[in-house]
Amino acid sequence: MEKLYQPTDKLAYILSDNYKMIQVLSRFGIALGFGDKTIQEVCEENQVDTYTFLIVLNFVFRGAVSYVNEEEIAELSIPTLIDYLKQSHTYFIDYSLPAIREQLIVALDGARTQVGQMIMHFFDEYKTSVDKHMSYENERVFKFVDSLLSGEKNHSFSIATYKDEHEEINESLVELKNLLIKYYPSTSSNNILNGVLYDIFRVEEELEDHNKVEDYLFIPAIIQLEKGVIS
Amino acid sequence: MSNNKRNIMHVLVAHESDIIRNGLITILRQLKYVHVHPIEVLSLRSIHNCIDTQPVDVLFVSPSFEENFDLPTFKEKHPSIPVIAVLSRLYPSASMCDYSGRFTILDPIEKIADLLVSIEELQTTLETHDKEYIHNGDSTAPTVTIPKNQDTDADNDTLSSREKDIIIAIVEGLSNKEIADKLFLSIHTVITHRRNITKKLQIHSTAGLTIYAIVNGLVQIEEK
Numbered sequence: 001m002e003k004l005y006q007p008t009d010k011l012a013y014i015l016s017d018n019y020k021m022i023q024v025l026s027r028f029g030i031a032l033g034f035g036d037k038t039i040q041e042v043c044e045e046n047q048v049d050t051y052t053f054l055i056v057l058n059f060v061f062r063g064a065v066s067y068v069n070e071e072e073i074a075e076l077s078i079p080t081l082i083d084y085l086k087q088s089h090t091y092f093i094d095y096s097l098p099a100i101r102e103q104l105i106v107a108l109d110g111a112r113t114q115v116g117q118m119i120m121h122f123f124d125e126y127k128t129s130v131d132k133h134m135s136y137e138n139e140r141v142f143k144f145v146d147s148l149l150s151g152e153k154n155h156s157f158s159i160a161t162y163k164d165e166h167e168e169i170n171e172s173l174v175e176l177k178n179l180l181i182k183y184y185p186s187t188s189s190n191n192i193l194n195g196v197l198y199d200i201f202r203v204e205e206e207l208e209d210h211n212k213v214e215d216y217l218f219i220p221a222i223i224q225l226e227k228g229v230i231s
Numbered sequence: 232m233s234n235n236k237r238n239i240m241h242v243l244v245a246h247e248s249d250i251i252r253n254g255l256i257t258i259l260r261q262l263k264y265v266h267v268h269p270i271e272v273l274s275l276r277s278i279h280n281c282i283d284t285q286p287v288d289v290l291f292v293s294p295s296f297e298e299n300f301d302l303p304t305f306k307e308k309h310p311s312i313p314v315i316a317v318l319s320r321l322y323p324s325a326s327m328c329d330y331s332g333r334f335t336i337l338d339p340i341e342k343i344a345d346l347l348v349s350i351e352e353l354q355t356t357l358e359t360h361d362k363e364y365i366h367n368g369d370s371t372a373p374t375v376t377i378p379k380n381q382d383t384d385a386d387n388d389t390l391s392s393r394e395k396d397i398i399i400a401i402v403e404g405l406s407n408k409e410i411a412d413k414l415f416l417s418i419h420t421v422i423t424h425r426r427n428i429t430k431k432l433q434i435h436s437t438a439g440l441t442i443y444a445i446v447n448g449l450v451q452i453e454e455k
Contacts, residue, residue: 065256067243067272067281118442125438171435178433183446220284 004058007040007050014039014057023206024057027087028080049077056084056213064212073220078149081218082142088210089134092203097127100199107193108184119179126172130207133169137214145222148229159222170211173204240267240351241286245278245300246293246317251336255291255317258340265347275300282309289350290314294322302329313350388431395449397424401437402444 005014011034014021025032034042039057043050055076059066104123108116144157177200186193242259246252252271259269270285272278275297281287294300294316302314306329313331316322327333331350334342390398393414400410407425411418429435434443444450 062271063256063260065260065269065271067270067277067285069274069277070280115442115445118438118445122436122438122442175434175436175439179439179442182432183443185446215285223284 004061005039005054007043007054008038010036011039011042012036014061018061021057021061023091024060027084027091028053028056029083029087049080051075052077052080052084056081056217059213059217060209064209064216066216068216068220070220070224073217074224076217076221078145078221078225081221082145085210085214085218086138086142088213089138092207092210093131093134096203096206097130100196100203101127103192103196103199107196115184119176119184122172122176122179126169126176129169129172145225148222148225151229153229159219159226170204170207173200173207176200177204238266238351238355240265240288240347242267242269242347243272243278243281243287243290243292244269245272245275245290245296246319247296248293248319251293251317251319258343262340262344262347264344265351267347278305279308282312287312288354289347291317293317293319294326313353315346390428390431394424394428394431397421398428398440398444399449401425402441402450404437 011025011030015025028043028046028048030042030046030048037045039054040050042048043053055068055072059068101120101123105111105120108119111117111120140157141159144155144159147155177197180193180197180200184193244252244255244259246255256269256271259267270281270287272281278290278292282290290305290312292300292314294302305314316327316330316333318327318333318335332346334346396414397410400413405413407418407421410416411421414421416424428440432440432443434440441450
């Protein structure tokens with residue numbers, strides 16, 4: 001993986017380079033207002049592992065397309081990574097999806113028609129499946145990793161059994177987009193519906209990036225940890 | 232050709248040139264008919280590790296990757312993964328014939344799209360008809376041919392009246408068996424129709440089809 005950003009780069013510069021990195025920052029618990037400090041300085045102040053921060057930052061910055069090799073994975077701080085993933089889950093479940101839901105109701109004119117209600121029902125089912133998947137990760141997967149980290153050897157769980165259902169979950173989002181784009185009889189208030197669509201596309205992208213962080217960084221790191229603890 | 236498949240193709244990109252590799256990744260993300268997740272790898276070892284741990288459907292590789300890409304050894308290790316040669320200079324054509332496909336950096340982008348579409352189609356056929364192929368008989372990855380002017384029917388996104396009947400039946404909550412009985416079709420035919428409906432509308436779920444059916448007046452809303 002090419003090292004795009006270095007510990008000595010100024011954090012503010014990165015954000016103006018690519019605004020998408022704002023979400024990465026906030027999920028590491030780093031608030032804005034850091035002046036001219038470098039990545040390393042800000043990470044240390046916020047007690048975030050600088051190396052892990054940079055790997056995630058560069059991975060997302062590159063569009064989640066880089067294979068990160070085993071040596072690089074081995075250096076990751078797993079607690080830092082888990083904090084990041086938990087914060088992402090909170091963002092999707094408690095902020096992003098509820099916000100889209102509210103906008104969607106407005107865009108569907110209060111969802112008073114039967115079609116409107118059905119679309120809302122469809123969205124709610126989608127949201128529930130995301131909820132379920134992320135709570136499962138929070139409660140089952142992360143707890144399992146915690147016990148691995150504390151050196152426990154006997155487990156009824158293995159990271160290999162944690163099959164990801166990411167693509168499946170994304171499918172219903174695609175379907176929702178299609179219903180709105182191709183089949184919903186829209187009225188005059190197009191701006192609101194367009195705005196919601198825009199947000200749906202964005203959250204879809206964010207979810208894809210998030211899933212890639214899990215698939216390419218988190219799971220390989222846990223596989224290594226598992227090997228080390230159990231064998 | 233229809234853009235209905237939501238299957239993501241995982242394409243591994245291995246090229247020693249930063250510019251070509253980055254260019255390929257950008258192109259792969261923007262292709263029209265295939266949904267690609269590109270993965271860049273910087274070493275031969277990463278190629279193998281990535282294939283062992285992540286889903287990978289195709290390898291794009293420069294024949295001079297890490298001096299000289301050893302195709303026979305790669306094929307022995309990963310017989311089911313088609314390997315496409317990415318050519319940025321002249322190579323002896325004899326050394327090219329074992330690749331599943333190839334393109335040069337001067338080729339039009341459509342060539343890449345065509346290669347991927349035909350690999351995807353080939354893999355779908357293999358999956359549905361003959362899974363043994365890869366594991367038993369011939370262990371070489373199949374050579375890719377570029378499809379021409381096919382798929383005219385699936386191109387058409389309008390539903391046939393038969394397909395509409397089936398949607399109505401699905402919305403009514405009937406099972407495949409019940410639909411087959413009602414419309415005097417075989418279950419196999421019903422399944423084929425359902426697959427075509429999904430392809431045309433990009434809607435899989437009953438809830439989604441219900442919304443489609445109501446909006447398009449296929450069924451009337453019963454007020455309760």
